[in-house]
Amino acid sequence: MGNILEISNVNQTFGGLHALSDINLQIEEGIIHAIIGPNGAGKSTLLNCCIGRLKPDTGSVMFNGHDMIGMQPHDINHAGMVRVFQTPExxxxxxxxxxxxxxxxxxxxxxxxxxxxxxxxxxxxxxxxxxxxxxxxxxxxxxxxxxxxxxxxxxxxxxxxxxxxxxPALLLLDEPTAGMARHDTNRTIDLLKKIKERGMTKIIIEHDMHVVFSLADRISVLAQGRIIATGTPDEIKNNPKVKEAYLGEEAEDES
Amino acid sequence: MMKGLFKSNMAIMIVFTAVVLTAPIWLAPIGASYPDLLQKFAIFGVFAIGFNILFGLTGYLSFGHAAFLGIGSYTAVWSFKLLSMNVLPAIIFAVIVAGVFSLIIGFISLRRSGIYFSILTLAFAQMSYSLAYSVLTPITNGETGLQLTLKDPRVIDGMVGIPVTDSLPSTNFFGIAMSGYEGFYFCAVFLIIAFYVSLKIFRSPYGMKLRAIKSNQTRMKYTGFNTRPYLLSAFVISGMFAGLAGSLMAVTDPLAGAERMQWTASGEVVLMTILGGMGTLIGPLLGVGIIKYFENIFSALNDAALHEIYNFLPLGLENVMVAVSSPFVGDGWHLTLGALFMIVVIFLPGGIMEGFSKLSRVFGKSGHEATEDVVSESSSKTEGEK
Incomplete structure (x- = not known):
């Protein structure tokens, strides 16, 4: 299957801070793609670039043949991209x-x-x-x-x-389980699993490793504004760079 | 059972029409059944119903709607002067012209929201007021106000052969003079039509989208709606209602003055809507009724009238009561209104309609459902917050 979303060479600075540097990311159609990373890694910035809220300094975001940069929210919706916010909107x-x-x-x-x-x-x-x-x-x-x-x-x-x-063709979920109690989180995971069969692509931004590893087909890891790894959950679990940058002790605990 | 009854538009309209048309009878006991006041009730009712479509549904608080009221009046009087004393063309032109003005003012003001929107509309209304008061004197006749004269051409009236008389002609609807009870019933028909339009809008998908904009505009945008045309259309609809009300003022009394456009006039309709209950179907009408009643009845009470009211009390007590009450009547009617407004806003933020739904909740579930349906058609905000 083709790529539904292509992020190419995106750079974003705020003052002197490099929030995103040289982001290249392709999201394949029909899968659940998780983007993880520690706080301040640039996850929200990347998401805001995808939905046209931020105009990156360089680079392009192409979704289904539409250039997302500078697009109005209502046009983005009708192009087939829907965002579920972190604080319920x-x-x-x-x-x-x-x-x-x-x-x-x-x-x-x-x-x-x-x-x-x-x-x-x-x-x-x-x-x-x-x-x-x-x-x-x-x-x-x-x-x-x-x-x-x-x-x-x-x-x-x-x-x-x-x-x-x-x-929608693409559903963006911004930390769908943040601030939820464990049983609530599990309910949401079950729900997302249930609707996985409908064939829509999903991007999930998440902190919670339990959620990510039980749902995602592919995972990208963001750290300090760069994508340091992209791969299947197993590949990510065993990637030394990821362990070092992010998973740390948690990965060791699980192995 | 009751619930089903008020679900139907037809039932609501029958009840509403009956209540409006019998107003001269049931308002008689409280001394409010003279045509002048009845006309005011109907005209301001149209104004407030239209205002509520913008303010009640979208939450955008315009402080400049009196400008459209004034524009409606001026247009109507010009139609009387140039075309015909028949009220029909006057009303049609007034609604169209007010619509055009509200399109322009709305287009600019809606670039901002919240307090900035209110300030922009206020600025526009004050500009219109100054223009009418001084700059545009040739069109508006400045502070004297636009009036009919014997020299007016009245082209259409001349063509159809209505004889020119020595005295000023009166406004008419195909020969029926628009004064007294005829004037009231003419305005009442427009009030009923305006209410029907508002009822339809409240229960349409369009109306629900307007309520959703009030609730969360960001979500509306990301849900795929371009909110600007929704807001602008609501603004224009309410502006046209204001123009209609303005033309009805000219119909019942064919002169137009700049003071009709002043910000106090815009503020009055805001007060009416909030007092009665914004976003409810009937609330704005209750607000109109109360404010206009106070303005006309309470302001006319004097000490002699008070003595008459407290007549049943022993003389000493009577004098005390009169002394206590007198600051609140006559010229002091604003004091009463202010106190009432404070009580309502503090204890019933949803307006008088919220009071009614609270009362009906006390008196049992079935009553509650019935009122809830007619009364707070739009779910009251305060309830959600609790």
């Missing part, structure tokens, strides 16, 4: 069902549709779709509750459902 004042109806409408209506006289409650297919997306993440019984009132773990799963309903 949901609509707290709307119900869970409405939260999932919105992205379903985005997929159907495009960036703008003026239909003030259509009746929402008659859009049966959209609400069915939204309901089954909620069911996928196990939140269907809360459908009528305000999204602001559910737990943090549930909010993150809700955001995942909002991403999945759009069936």
């Amino acid at each position: 949901i609509f707290p004042e709307l119900s869970l069902l409405e939260n999932t109806i919105i992205p379903a409408l985005a997929k159907r209506d495009g960036t703008f549709k003026f239909n003030p006289f259509a009746t929402l409650s008659k859009e049966k297919d959209i609400s069915d779709q939204a309901m089954s997306a909620l069911a996928d993440v196990g939140l269907d019984r809360f459908a009528d509750q305000h999204a602001g009132s559910i737990s943090r773990g549930d909010k993150r799963r809700l955001e995942l459902a909002m991403g999945l309903i759009q069936e």
